[in-house]
Amino acid sequence: MYESYNQFISNFQESTAVDHEMHVREVETNLRREFGQAFDDRMALGNGVVEQFGASDLMEVELADGTLLGDNPDVIRMMSNIGVFMKERLGEDTLEGIKTNGGLTPEQARDKLSELTASSSPYWDSRHPEHDWYVQEAMKFREITNG
Secondary structure (H helix, E strand, C coil): CHHHHHHHHHHHHHHHHHHHHHHHHHHHHHHHHHHHHHHHHHHHHHHHHHHHCCCCCHHHCECCCCCEHHHCHHHHHHHHHHHHHHHHHHCHHHCCCCCCCCCCCHHHHHHHHHHHCCCCCHHHCCCCCCHHHHHHHHHHHHHHHHC
């Protein structure tokens, strides 16, 4: 009976580890899709917020469903958004050691694309000296938008 119980516990722990790993991969995949090229920047900023304010232990708190607080996509988004706010409103040097590469989210790329392809822009006038540049930039932002 003791061996059966040990086997049950071992199987349960392995199953839990696999479920956790699958959850983490799913969250990462969804956030990569949402943040696009800005994924690494957003993760660095979010992690910087957690480290700067000493919340690392808090991220290890287990939620009712068995997942960790730090693996929750809403918490990750919140920490990332706080980091973006700090960087944009307070300056990049406010999070120690965090440097970003300037990647854009699909939403930011769509906004840039809208600016470039506005009805009054050189994008629509093939005789305009900046037409080719506008077309190239629009293609770049379309690629970012479409992943």
